[in-house]
Amino acid sequence: xxxxxxxxxxxxxxxLWGVTLGAFLISHALPSDPAAAAMGNNAREEQLADFxxxxxxxxxxxxxxxxxxxxxxxxxxxxxxxTQNGIVNDLRAFFPATLELTLVAVVFALLIGLPLGVIGxxxxxxxxxxxxxxxxxxxxxxxxYWLAILxxxxxxxRLGWLPGPGRLDVYSLAPPTHTGLVLIDxxxxxxxxxxxxxxxxxxxxALVLGAYSAALLTRMTxxxxxxxxxxxxxxxxxxxxxxSARVIGKHAVRNAALPVxxxxxxxxxxxxxxxxxxxxxxxxxxxxxxxxxxxxxxDFPAVMGVTLIAGLAYSVVNLLVDLAYGFxxxxxxxx
Amino acid sequence: MSKKAASAHKLPVFSxxxxxALSLGLSLAGAQDARQSTLVIGxxxxxxxxxxxxxxxxxxxxxxxxxxxxxxxxxxxxxxKTLKPRLASxxxxxxxxxxxxxxxxxxxxxxxxxxxxTAADVIYSLTRVIALKTPSSFLxxxxxxxxxxxxxxxxxxxxxxxxPKTANPNIVLALLTFNVGGVVDSTxxxxxxxxxxxxxxxxxxxxxxxxxxxxxxxxxxxQVALDVNPNAFRKSPNIKRVILRYMxxxxxxxxxxxxxxxxxxxxxxxxxxxxxxSNPKLKTLKTDxxxxxxxxxxxxxxxxxxxxxxxxxxxYAIDQDGIxxxxxxxxxxxxxxxxxxxxxxxxxxxxxxxNPAKAKQLLAAAGKxxxxxxxxxxxxxSCAGGVPCQxxxxxxxxxxxxxxxxxxxxxxxxxxxxxxxxxxxxxxxxVAWSPDYPDADGNGTPLSDYAAKxxxxxxxxxxxAASKLAQAAAIESNSTKRLAQYGQLTALLxxxxxxxxxxxxxxxxxxxxxxxxxxxxxxxxxxxxxxxxK
Numbered sequence: 001x002x003x004x005x006x007x008x009x010x011x012x013x014x015x016l017w018g019v020t021l022g023a024f025l026i027s028h029a030l031p032s033d034p035a036a037a038a039m040g041n042n043a044r045e046e047q048l049a050d051f052x053x054x055x056x057x058x059x060x061x062x063x064x065x066x067x068x069x070x071x072x073x074x075x076x077x078x079x080x081x082x083t084q085n086g087i088v089n090d091l092r093a094f095f096p097a098t099l100e101l102t103l104v105a106v107v108f109a110l111l112i113g114l115p116l117g118v119i120g121x122x123x124x125x126x127x128x129x130x131x132x133x134x135x136x137x138x139x140x141x142x143x144x145y146w147l148a149i150l151x152x153x154x155x156x157x158r159l160g161w162l163p164g165p166g167r168l169d170v171y172s173l174a175p176p177t178h179t180g181l182v183l184i185d186x187x188x189x190x191x192x193x194x195x196x197x198x199x200x201x202x203x204x205x206a207l208v209l210g211a212y213s214a215a216l217l218t219r220m221t222x223x224x225x226x227x228x229x230x231x232x233x234x235x236x237x238x239x240x241x242x243x244s245a246r247v248i249g250k251h252a253v254r255n256a257a258l259p260v261x262x263x264x265x266x267x268x269x270x271x272x273x274x275x276x277x278x279x280x281x282x283x284x285x286x287x288x289x290x291x292x293x294x295x296x297x298x299d300f301p302a303v304m305g306v307t308l309i310a311g312l313a314y315s316v317v318n319l320l321v322d323l324a325y326g327f328x329x330x331x332x333x334x335x
Numbered sequence: 336m337s338k339k340a341a342s343a344h345k346l347p348v349f350s351x352x353x354x355x356a357l358s359l360g361l362s363l364a365g366a367q368d369a370r371q372s373t374l375v376i377g378x379x380x381x382x383x384x385x386x387x388x389x390x391x392x393x394x395x396x397x398x399x400x401x402x403x404x405x406x407x408x409x410x411x412x413x414x415x416k417t418l419k420p421r422l423a424s425x426x427x428x429x430x431x432x433x434x435x436x437x438x439x440x441x442x443x444x445x446x447x448x449x450x451x452x453t454a455a456d457v458i459y460s461l462t463r464v465i466a467l468k469t470p471s472s473f474l475x476x477x478x479x480x481x482x483x484x485x486x487x488x489x490x491x492x493x494x495x496x497x498x499p500k501t502a503n504p505n506i507v508l509a510l511l512t513f514n515v516g517g518v519v520d521s522t523x524x525x526x527x528x529x530x531x532x533x534x535x536x537x538x539x540x541x542x543x544x545x546x547x548x549x550x551x552x553x554x555x556x557x558q559v560a561l562d563v564n565p566n567a568f569r570k571s572p573n574i575k576r577v578i579l580r581y582m583x584x585x586x587x588x589x590x591x592x593x594x595x596x597x598x599x600x601x602x603x604x605x606x607x608x609x610x611x612x613s614n615p616k617l618k619t620l621k622t623d624x625x626x627x628x629x630x631x632x633x634x635x636x637x638x639x640x641x642x643x644x645x646x647x648x649x650x651y652a653i654d655q656d657g658i659x660x661x662x663x664x665x666x667x668x669x670x671x672x673x674x675x676x677x678x679x680x681x682x683x684x685x686x687x688x689x690n691p692a693k694a695k696q697l698l699a700a701a702g703k704x705x706x707x708x709x710x711x712x713x714x715x716x717s718c719a720g721g722v723p724c725q726x727x728x729x730x731x732x733x734x735x736x737x738x739x740x741x742x743x744x745x746x747x748x749x750x751x752x753x754x755x756x757x758x759x760x761x762x763x764x765x766v767a768w769s770p771d772y773p774d775a776d777g778n779g780t781p782l783s784d785y786a787a788k789x790x791x792x793x794x795x796x797x798x799x800a801a802s803k804l805a806q807a808a809a810i811e812s813n814s815t816k817r818l819a820q821y822g823q824l825t826a827l828l829x830x831x832x833x834x835x836x837x838x839x840x841x842x843x844x845x846x847x848x849x850x851x852x853x854x855x856x857x858x859x860x861x862x863x864x865x866x867x868x869k
Contacts, residue, residue: 037750157590165587283582285556
């Protein structure tokens with residue numbers, strides 16, 4: 001198992017290196033000038049020349065890449081062209097907000113998607129199944145953007161049940177940063193008021209972000225479970241006189257978990273990088289907005305940083321999913 | 336809620352169930368008081384890069400820096416023609432053999448750190464901008480033509496600035512009102528210097544000024560909180576804290592303004608603004624700007640726009656009234672010359688009433704009776720006045736089509752658009768321009784003088800008479816003469832120039848009915864200390 005993990009980690013390094021090379025080449029292939037983007041419409045030619053000189057943009061592409069990789073190996077992701085901040089600091093500031101939102105969205109997706117999927121399979125063709133399938137269809141087809149505005153208008157503005165945009169109330173003081181996850185930081189600061197505030201702020205955006213995933217999970221769980229329920233061993237289990245709950249809980253769900261797990265892994269990855277719209281509408285200070293601003297202002301080092309961290313998160317989640325296979329199906333070995 | 340009060344709740348609170356928390360909401364103790372004395376502005380502040388007055392060159396940065404720092408002189412409120420004292424209680428301009436000398440007398444003022452503002456602080460602040468080569472330092476080096484040697488301090492309350500003949504003292508004073516002239520507590524900045532950066536890294540998210548507010552904290556992409564500076568000489572009636580809350584979307588701002596969470600919304604779309612006008616709980620303000628949204632026509636040899644008659648035809652073909660009424664919902668003004676309304680030198684004359692028939696005649700006279708086809712570069716983002724650029728472009732496209740010009744819209748992100756424009760590669764482009772400082776020269780030189788390598792150059796438009804006029808007007812110190820020169824320049828550009836001005840937008844701002852004293856001027860400045868809340 002340890003060898004397996006080490007081999008996967010080595011492979012991950014290789015993948016991430018590929019990501020740097022790909023992202024570097026693609027971002028530099030654009031026919032536009034980052035100096036002009038950073039200095040704005042009114043900047044003069046001398047200012048642009050000076051900017052290129054200071055940021056090494058006038059060096060050959062290969063040299064720029066070698067310099068970048070040299071920095072990266074020392075743990076330095078370079079400096080943002082737009083803000084002149086260290087990229088590592090930027091990511092540290094923005095990534096946790098997205099991670100927290102995504103984690104809660106995944107939890108919501110699981111809490112909604114799994115039970116609905118199971119119910120759909122067990123009541124196949126009957127009204128509860130219809131409900132599950134309708135949800136799966138609607139959740140998958142509703143644009144995030146529209147859902148976000150609808151949720152905000154209804155639950156915040158009209159009904160006043162939940163707070164509006166942002167991670168915390170305007171008048172709340174953010175807890176001291178340890179992990180960057182406000183839910184955890186507020187607990188560390190023993191500040192339950194801020195914890196509640198943060199949790200309430202998370203509900204709408206996480207539900208909106210998780211809706212599509214919940215729908216997909218419902219569909220996956222339902223079909224995976226239906227397939228398992230038609231297998232011989234289920235019939236055998238039933239004929240042995242096991243209770244229905246035990247058959248479903250012990251045999252069926254466990255065997256249906258593998259495809260669901262696979263979907264969950266890739267969902268998490270896509271949520272992490274796909275939070276842009278939700279973050280924009282809910283004014284969520286996460287990596288989505290950072291990535292967009294960086295991309296449209298041709299801030300190459302920042303774009304590279306975002307790409308790398310997304311790649312890293314994706315790889316780590318995939319590894320965890322693969323390891324979890326072994327837990328659900330002991331026949332899978334890691335040798 | 337204070338931390339102490341919060342920790343008294345302890346953890347068992349959590350176990351009371353999610354449903355309860357959801358429905359009851361959490362009342363924050365003491366929040367009511369805080370709400371009364373806190374002004375919350377929701378807006379797109381994503382252009383905020385630094386709060387350092389010497390480095391900041393973006394709208395949001397200038398807005399905040401203007402409340403954290405004082406400049407020597409200032410334009411107050413909407414009067415952007417009359418210079419008012421700020422840190423300088425008085426100033427005098429006298430001619431010298433090499434140019435002119437401005438002597439500033441400083442008032443008694445204190446920084447938020449408690450130290451007095453001295454002439455040494457002023458000189459440090461200006462020289463650090465020159466040394467740092469910040470995005471705005473060209474205003475001091477290239478426009479004002481000053482160096483570290485131009486500045487001296489005979490005593491702690493007097494600053495002397497020598498400027499050469501190549502610079503106009505009136506323009507120098509005008510640009511000193513911009514945050515590039517913000518005065519920093521030099522002792523504080525030096526104390527936080529790292530690697531000879533003049534404290535830039537520290538001043539990015541800390542403040543050391545004498546303005547009415549000081550920085551509490553800036554949570555990037557979330558909010559900026561400013562607290563009242565107890566040492567300031569400009570006092571706020573009842574606002575103790577100002578929070579700029581990042582809200583990129585007009586929809587989010589509407590929702591938060593309607594729910595009472597924010598007091599001021601900054602970026603309404605024209606449609607949302609129209610809806611807010613009929614809401615008695617809100618006040619809608621059409622605030623001035625100096626922005627001009629225009630079409631640039633590349634006049635290079637071989638281009639369809641080489642012939643001035645074709646450029647005139649485009650100006651006749653554009654239905655400005657239609658754009659302002661339908662797309663902007665009235666959030667714009669009609670103007671046709673290069674100096675925006677509100678600056679001395681602007682020209683109110685309507686040279687080109689909408690006339691497609693006349694446009695066709697001109698095209699025929701230019702030998703293009705059958706029309707022509709041209710690439711039309713358009714940003715993917717939002718244009719001046721909050722209109723989506725693609726909507727505006729579609730209107731322009733249909734106007735031009737009526738006279739036979741086929742404009743093929745090519746949408747690209749702004750950075751890419753600017754790169755093409757800068758390389759003189761845009762045939763027809765839809766962009767906006769805003770002057771760096773509130774003076775006619777902020778538009779006169781870049782839009783008219785080919786040698787300045789700015790807009791006239793980007794549109795390959797070289798006109799010796801225009802260059803000469805722009806250069807002369809820039810340094811003319813007699814205001815009557817100067818106005819006459821700008822009159823000639825704007826008329827020349829209206830007839831010959833490579834631009835078709837589309838409109839000068841208003842910036843829509845919506846505030847709660849209980850807010851008074853809110854004013855945003857054409858420079859984008861808001862004096863937070865003048866605002867009060869009921």
